[in-house]
Amino acid sequence: MAWFLGTQQLVLEIHVYREANGTVDALSNGAKTRVLGYHLFNEPLEEAKSTLYVDSVGISYTRISKQ
Numbered sequence: 241m242a243w244f245l246g247t248q249q250l251v252l253e254i255h256v257y258r259e260a261n262g263t264v265d266a267l268s269n270g271a272k273t274r275v276l277g278y279h280l281f282n283e284p285l286e287e288a289k290s291t292l293y294v295d296s297v298g299i300s301y302t303r304i305s306k307q
Contacts, residue, residue, distance in 0.1 A: 244278060257303050262291035 242250045270287035284292055 241278075260301065263288050263295060266291050 266287040267285065270285055
């Protein structure tokens with residue numbers, strides 16, 4: 241989206257664990273079946289509806305890591 245708005249340089253720093261990013265994971269999996277290019281959706285995709293619901297009601301997941 242930044243490219244289409246004319247931005248040519250962009251730095252993103254995201255520190256989100258995979259468990260907390262289910263919607264993005266669902267969208268990226270759904271992108272495998274779409275034509276390469278820019279897509280703008282007016283409604284949530286079927287692939288993301290369940291993860292959006294989980295996020296909207298505040299269900300959280302605990303990440304257990306070994307140190």
